[in-house]
Amino acid sequence: MTSLDRRSVLRAAASAAGAGALVAGCAPDRAKDPGAARAARGPGPSGAGRHPPAPAARRPTRVPGQGAQIEHGPRDGRAVALTFHGAGDPRLATALLGEAERAGAKVTVLAVGDWLDEQPAMARRILDGGHELGNHTMHHRAICALPAAEAYAEIVRCAERLRTLTGTIGSWFRPSQTRRATDLVTSLARKAGYPHVLSYDVDSLDANDPGAPAVRRTVLDSVGPGSVVSLHLGHAGTVAALPPILDGLRRRGLRAVTTTELVT
Template sequence: MNAPLTRRSLFGFALGAAALTACSAPEPAPTPTPGSASRPTGTAATTSSAAPADTAPSGPATEVSRSDSGRPQVALTFHGAGDPRVTREVLDIVHQHGARITVLAVGTWLAAHPDAARMVRDGGHELGNHTWSHPALSGYAADPMYAEIQRCRDKLVELTGSPGGFFRQSQGQHATERELAEAGRAGYSKVLSYDVDSLDWQDPGPAAIRAAVAKAKAGSVVSMHLGHPGTVAALPGILTDLAGRGLTPVTASELLA
């Protein structure tokens, strides 16, 4: 009997469609086996002169996936990768609706399209770290896992002067203990997970994406993806639905303040 498809296995198929799939690396690195000390190809740590020096770990990061403030707000968070023209379309739509978003950027995307960081920041939105190459991160040993986080962090600092307020693990809704530990080691106090998956990474069509986001409630953190045309098509309706329910899309920092 064939094994059931999971998000992680489906994501592997999506990596082959770079034009439509956000969060995929141009050349995905092989996943080291747990406990391996080897560093994945293409993810060796390189620290730019603009990057902050690592400090003694203060402990693992804390995972947050929603706010319990009671305020009528939600955070639309986008995995940052894909065609920057699609990113521009997303930013134009949220601007028209007066919304603010959080983009968790993949490092290879930032390296290939450095203007993408400026587009996000110029629109009043915020950036965070979503690993360097978007691997199946939970299978990595500590050092190569840290290198994935560190390298994206350093690229964010190089381009924006800030490492971003959040790290988000790749290919998993919730962080493992090791991911929390390595995020803390890289200087992040919070790992931003989510309680609502838009399922746009499956390209199910705009209506299905809109229906999935309709599950969001006050305090929800919604996972979405740049680079998917279906997400762009669904977004106006999503924002109209949220407004009709009295929910304001804000950055994750605002939601969690």
């Protein structure tokens, strides 16, 4: 992205953030449910198979001594993990990753499988930036309300997309439309190859599009050493909020790292 393109994207992000613009996110009442027909469909013409593999992602992270669900890292360190639910406009996602990289920050993206079908190049972009990639289900349905077979398919189909694009099923699994997984979903994730479910202890509430200043305040008022922060790609307010969030972390002596680096 050229400097002119970047300025244009950020100007649009700031304008949309100030207006509380609605972009597709992870809020339960906004999640899409494409139904059985789409659930049965494989990658389309722009799907994973038409693109060369990205650099190999990390395999699923295993943290000895940690429980089945991880909400935060060590409280005695100086690191935090900014984790992003992966969906939405790839221009906003690319702008956000660029802002993180300019600040020397690394993030974790939990990608929705049908977003990867539509935007397969984003897997390469995330990994090439030194970031971490994981699984946020195939269609972003309310996974804890699904029958076991359907919930498992949501996990496994996204894992297959990640494997095709990156060589592994990704570092983490995060359930869709919930902060914490049920015991059933946790066991299904383990069966699919993920030792832990990734939760979080700070919710930025950015999926509600409150505007960049509100996102910044919500994060910085709650974050501390070891925090795992939930944010979203595809929201203009989040792009505009990221630089001041990173500056606020720096002023407190905190740095943004991948979730694997935080907890291992």
